[in-house]
Amino acid sequence: MTMIQALRSAMDVMLERDPNVVVFGEDVGYFGGVFRCTEGLQAKYGRSRVFDAPISESGIVGTAVGMGAYGLRPVVEIQFADYVYPAFDQIVSEAARLRYRSAGDFTAPLTIRMPCGGGIYGGQTHSQSPEAVFTHVCGLRTVMPSNPYDAKGLLIAAIECDDPVIFLEPKRLYNGPFDGHHDKPVVPWSKHPMGEVPEGYYSVPLTSAAVFRPGQEVTVLAYGTMVWVSAAAAAEAGVDAEVIDLRSIWPLDLDTIVSSVKKTRRCVVVHEATRTSGFGAELVALVQEHCFYHLEAPIERVTGWDTPYPHAQEWAYFPGPARVGAALKRVMEA
Secondary structure, eight states: OOHHHHHHHHHHHHHHHOTTEEEEETTOSSSOOTTOTTTTHHHHHOTTTEEEOOSOHHHHHHHHHHHHHHTOEEEEEOSSGGGOGGGHHIIIIIITTHHHHTTTSOOOOOEEEEEEOOSSSOOTTSOOOOHHHHHTSTTOEEEOOSSHHHHHHHHHHHHHOSSOEEEEEEGGGSSSOOOSOTTSOOOOGGGSGGGOOOSSOOOOOTTOOEEEEOOSSEEEEEOTHHHHHHHHHHHHHTOOEEEEEOSEEESOOHHHHHHHHHHHSOEEEEEEEESTTOHHHHHHHHHHHHHGGGOSSOOEEEEEOSSOOOSTTHHHHSOOHHHHHHHHHHHHHO
């Protein structure tokens, strides 16, 4: 499956298993979503289970919060992560707080899906990676898969979770893995082992990281598209790097991170979002806190720049293999 098909399969499985699951958002019904992630679901489950919403992100999420409190499990789509900000008050003030302020009497079991990241020439309003904003909010879970198998398993786990889950989908990975070399032909998921996705039900725990590429010399912490970029950078730089795919950005699988860094004694953090106050800063702080006496070099960060995502200079902004490879070499030489 492509990641699009895997996400659709996850929603299909959960719509069939649980009558309380509903799917809605802008154009997700008859049209099947701007990226076709919900294609065919309305025809199969009807307009009361899969339906279109007005162009109002705050209205979409606010309605989902009410549905969750009532006992439903809404899965809503924000067409691009860049458009989520009008819904931020509903997410932070209502969804994230509902279980705490009701002393557990109510929950907000909603999943908010949204395509994120660049690499598609989307410019400043179709390329953002806002994950760090959500990790700062108590009561939210934030997830970003890097491949179809994880995408389906994590989305099923998110829909089953009683907490609100921000489910970020790197749109550059929808149709195939991307190692940052935009001038090379795209490799489809059909030609990659991680495109093998079971048809039925399975789940991937929301708090579990994965060792994407085993290595001995340096640990790379990444998620989403940057997992593939980091693996390519390690191969091209000739560095035996262990690439950790966080999968769940928050809550975090800290044990896997600490175990890897203590083994390699070096660490590079990679993400596509802007540098200042990006989630990489939290990762650096955690590695410093838990692995200080094991580190043999300063921790490096490779990120996007502190600017809006540029259209004309897309690949100067995008943290590609050359920038990641240079950081790997610096930590090895330090």
